[in-house]
Amino acid sequence: MPLVEAALAFAITMLALSLVVSSFVELVHRIFSMREAGLKYMLGQMFDQVLAKYVVPGLETMARQASPGIANAVLNDQVQQMLASERASFVDRMSANRVPMGVTPKATPADPPARTASNAKRAFSLWSGRDLATLTPTQFMERLGSIDVGVEINRANAAANAAAAAAGAAVGAATDAVLKDVAQKFDAFGNEAGQYFEGRARLLSVAVAIALAFAAHVDAVDLFRTYLRDPNARAKVIEQSQAVTEQYKSAQQAAEAVKKLVPDANAAPADVKAEVEKLQKDWQAAIGDANATVKQYADLGVPLGWNDDRLRAARAVALLWTCKELRDGDTARFGTLQQDCKPDDKGYKGIEGQQYENVYLDGLRDPGTLFFLLLGGFLIGLGSPFWYDVVTGLTSLRNAAGGKGGTAAPAQPPAVVAAVPAAANPEAGKAQPVTPVGVFQVSNAAR
Secondary structure, three states: OHHHHHHHHHHHHHHHHHHHHHHHHHHHHHHOOHHHHHHHHHHHHHHHHHHHHHHHHHHHHHHHHHOOOOOHHHHHHHHHHHHHHHHHHHHHHHHEOOOOOOOOOOOOOOOOHHHHHHOOOOHHHOOOOOEOOOOOHHHHHHHHOOOHHHHHHHHHHHHHHHHHHHOOOOHHHHOOHHHHHHHHHHHHHHHHHHHHHHHHHHHHHHHHHHHHHHHHOOOHHHHHHHHHHOHHHHHHHHOOHHHHHHHHHHHHHHHHHHHHHOOOOOOOOOOHHHHHHHHHHHHHHHHHHHHHHHHHHHHOOOOOOOOHHHHHHOOEEEEEEEEOOEOOOOOOOEOOOHHHEOEOOOOEOOEOOEOEEEEEEEEEOOHHHHHHHHHHHHHHOOOHHHHHHHHHHHHHHHHHHOOOOOOOOOOOOOOOOOOOOHHHOOOOOOOOOOOHHHHHHHHHHOO
16 A cells, blocks of 8 residues: 555656646747647648649749740749749748738748748747647648639549549549548648657656656655655645646646637737747746655645755755855956865865855766656656646546545536528528538639
8 A cells, every 4th residue: 555655646746747848849939830740741741742743834824924935844843833833922821820820920921922922931939829720621721722823723523523524433433533632631741740749748858857856856756755654744745636636637628628628729919029028927927836846745745946055965065156256355256266265164065175156067977876766857848738647547446446436527418519500591501511522612612
């Protein structure tokens, strides 16, 4: 039983720290617009590998009409230049948010290709909300049907339909084969890109978790040993189980709610300065949450956070600091050499003979401490979903071992759908298209 409770307390601590890591990872994604950049990259690959073959014939026709008798080599160069411009315009218009709040919209699918050239780049890739972070196949086909590339796709689709009808192919199998292929290709590209970006996000999460482990002294072995030998500490941490799991659930529900409301969680403020200030506040809040979490668990008797004893055990040496007083009596300078500091009998952070005003970065020389901190970082980097499952599993095991039994989750009430009689709804017979192909056809016909 003590072993199960120690493991549960350890998992609760990892869950709390992984939630802190999630907030930092989200900030990194926002600062560098990583989701938006990922969608643009995927759209570019979609154009190169799927859509370009439908666009090139039209570009060749335009080039020949503009320059009759043009040599093939020159024609190919012009077509490639036109194709590159068409690609850039396609990516910009397909990824642009058509209704960003507080800023002028970028070129959208309804705008001509030349409109994209007039969009000035914004400082630091900010203005979150000007670009979309996600597109479903239906949304993609709706936008595609509104732009010039969609005209070429529709022309190729009509030709394929005519050829299939002339060959006597089955209607269900051959109708709109081009549109269906484009839609399913986009879906496949999205799934493959999602796997790549998920792996990249996990790697980023591990990197942030390792940084947190070193900053907050998350020694995995020391943590588990403490919980195993100190029943008071593990009991206090286990009491935090419900609060931490509820925090995880709230974070998940909030993320899902935002995704359902808008494509991008971050609507742009009125100017770049406001966006920078918002990011600064969020960053400070994330740091505050990290400090509060470490302090909360340290107050419970958990060995989190650095102190003089832990720094001495890690054989720490100050790498970046300010001295209280220099040997020559001059004003203390930032990052001075150690030999320039005036000796002091008290010492500081395990470094005898020196006293520093502030230490900003320590170097750890103990191999065991380095390994255990790395281990702690890797464990935190497993992510909050993993540790949430571990906490719930160990809680059920602990309850079963104690004869308490598991607590069944309350059943969710069935969704209530208000039925509207057809006679009372004049639009009942005018259903909107629900498939990507149908959405494309409606959008292209209305273009």
